[in-house]
Amino acid sequence: MNAKANKNHVTSIEPAYYEAITEAIRKEAVKILKNETVVxxxxxxxxxxxxxxxxxxxxxxxxxxxxxxxxxxxxxxSVYLTKAKKGVLKQGKVGIVAKGCDMRALAGLMTESQLQRxxxxxxxxxxxxxxxxGVQRTGTLTEENIARKCRECTVHMPExxxxxxxxxAELADLTPEEAEEMARIEAMPQTERWAxxxxxxxxxxxxxxCRQVCPFCYCExxxxxxxxxxxxxxxxxxxxxxxxxxVRAMHLAGRCGGCAExxxxxxxxxxxxxxxxxxxxxxxxxxxxxxxxxxxxxxxxNEYKENDDQSFIK
Amino acid sequence: MHDFEPKIVAFVCTWCxxxxxxxxxxxxxxxxxxxxxxxxxxxxxxxxxFILRAFQKGADGVLVSGCHPGDCHYMAGNFHAxxxxxxxxxxxxxxxxxxxxxxxxxxxxxxxxxxVDVVTELTERVRTMGPMPEFxxxxxxxxxxxxxxxxxxxxxxxxxx
Ligand code: SF4
Ligand code: SF4
Ligand code: SF4
Ligand code: SF4
Numbered sequence: 001m002n003a004k005a006n007k008n009h010v011t012s013i014e015p016a017y018y019e020a021i022t023e024a025i026r027k028e029a030v031k032i033l034k035n036e037t038v039v040x041x042x043x044x045x046x047x048x049x050x051x052x053x054x055x056x057x058x059x060x061x062x063x064x065x066x067x068x069x070x071x072x073x074x075x076x077x078s079v080y081l082t083k084a085k086k087g088v089l090k091q092g093k094v095g096i097v098a099k100g101c102d103m104r105a106l107a108g109l110m111t112e113s114q115l116q117r118x119x120x121x122x123x124x125x126x127x128x129x130x131x132x133x134g135v136q137r138t139g140t141l142t143e144e145n146i147a148r149k150c151r152e153c154t155v156h157m158p159e160x161x162x163x164x165x166x167x168x169a170e171l172a173d174l175t176p177e178e179a180e181e182m183a184r185i186e187a188m189p190q191t192e193r194w195a196x197x198x199x200x201x202x203x204x205x206x207x208x209x210c211r212q213v214c215p216f217c218y219c220e221x222x223x224x225x226x227x228x229x230x231x232x233x234x235x236x237x238x239x240x241x242x243x244x245x246x247v248r249a250m251h252l253a254g255r256c257g258g259c260a261e262x263x264x265x266x267x268x269x270x271x272x273x274x275x276x277x278x279x280x281x282x283x284x285x286x287x288x289x290x291x292x293x294x295x296x297x298x299x300x301x302n303e304y305k306e307n308d309d310q311s312f313i314k
Numbered sequence: 315m316h317d318f319e320p321k322i323v324a325f326v327c328t329w330c331x332x333x334x335x336x337x338x339x340x341x342x343x344x345x346x347x348x349x350x351x352x353x354x355x356x357x358x359x360x361x362x363x364f365i366l367r368a369f370q371k372g373a374d375g376v377l378v379s380g381c382h383p384g385d386c387h388y389m390a391g392n393f394h395a396x397x398x399x400x401x402x403x404x405x406x407x408x409x410x411x412x413x414x415x416x417x418x419x420x421x422x423x424x425x426x427x428x429x430v431d432v433v434t435e436l437t438e439r440v441r442t443m444g445p446m447p448e449f450x451x452x453x454x455x456x457x458x459x460x461x462x463x464x465x466x467x468x469x470x471x472x473x474x475x
Contacts, residue, residue, distance in 0.1 A: 190410045194410030194448055237455070238452040238455040239370055242452055243366050246409070247366075253401050313396065313419060313420060
């Protein structure tokens with residue numbers, strides 16, 4: 001469990017910590033490729049520019065020895081195993097490197113019968129955090145350059161992986177920025193809340209990057225692409241944008257694992273994870289459900305109880 | 315000047331509420347003519363996006379109504395809908411929509427009188443609230459201000475040279 005007491009609190013996470021994880025990942029990846037447990041491993045290779053990393057599917061021992069883990073390993077790799085990215089799983093069992101927040105997506109995808117546990121070999125990463133966007137990508141991870149989501153992370157220590165790379169370390173006393181921002185929005189009068197979201201959504205250019213990067217947006221035909229009849233206007237105008245964002249938030253409610261990839265890739269800096277988190281909080285209050293690290297039978301909006309609250313129905 | 319007449323859109327299931335509304339009609343009960351009824355096979359089929367669409371297209375209030383719990387023609391459609399709508403309300407509230415414009419009800423085929431009450435109450439409530447501008451305004455807004463002669467753009471054009 002995530003017992004706070006067992007955590008090693010520090011004020012910065014040095015590159016050596018990530019190097020140790022890198023070593024552990026390489027060792028494991030090489031092993032499972034050699035003994036043919038898996039046909040490939042989805043992990044990170046060094047990016048072309050310094051301080052970056054790119055997702056990759058490695059299938060040979062030579063490539064596996066180049067895998068890395070660093071604060072630049074921001075991507076949620078589970079998206080590479082979904083229906084939308086056809087094919088990876090067809091070859092056979094695959095290994096995947098997964099941080100805590102990515103593990104949540106894997107668990108969710110198992111819940112939704114998109115993945116099967118026996119098809120995966122999960123190399124869990126005991127993750128102290130990754131870089132935020134627009135920060136200096138120097139070696140050390142500090143309060144200044146850590147991603148917003150990592151400030152409120154509850155899954156530094158992933159559970160249910162086949163192996164775990166790393167020991168426990170996390171930054172001390174981070175302020176949970178998203179929680180603060182959400183409280184600020186909640187405290188606004190209704191008309192201000194509308195103005196706040198309207199301004200954000202109006203900037204959306206409908207590039208759909210947020211959808212492409214989300215492991216849960218694996219629908220082969222998205223409601224928002226349909227045009228006969230058209231449910232959601234697809235050009236980047238305020239009306240369609242508002243509808244798109246409400247539909248997206250609704251479709252991810254009770255499913256979203258909080259990896260914040262949607263927010264990271266948004267070129268218009270729309271705080272999408274605030275909506276995701278709000279819906280997660282709402283479903284926790286309503287149906288005592290939280291997207292966790294273990295697959296469940298059914299998500300909260302796919303089941304019901306006869307005595308669910310209906311005080312809002314007259 | 316015309317008095318404000320609210321436009322109410324009602325999404326109803328065919329088995330209970332539609333039959334209830336029909337009963338109100340055949341029993342010659344009076345209710346406000348502001349409501350436009352759209353019939354669905356089940357409340358479970360009423361996608362939240364329909365509600366958005368209604369607001370975008372000019373509804374000032376929306377009613378969603380179906381069978382009482384336990385009476386669903388398809389066993390559990392309304393139970394599923396209940397959860398979805400609870401979540402959707404929370405979402406709308408978070409982005410700043412006044413939930414008084416959105417009503418959920420259970421009206422059975424025998425409850426012609428309840429249909430009349432629900433519709434009357436919602437119509438009167440929306441009437442006092444006035445028109446709902448939010449979604450409609452968005453419909454008419456463009457991404458940018460619509461003005462292309464802003465100083466910023468002018469500067470940008472000039473610097474293309
Ligand atoms: S949210 Fe947690 S698990 Fe995910 S990258 Fe941040 S610290 Fe790691
Ligand atoms: S927005 Fe909804 S319909 Fe579209 S891909 Fe995502 S979950 Fe599927
Ligand atoms: S909605 Fe965003 S935060 Fe949630 S799972 Fe999808 S990409 Fe991750
Ligand atoms: S990534 Fe951002 S700009 Fe692109 S569609 Fe999503 S919210 Fe809009």
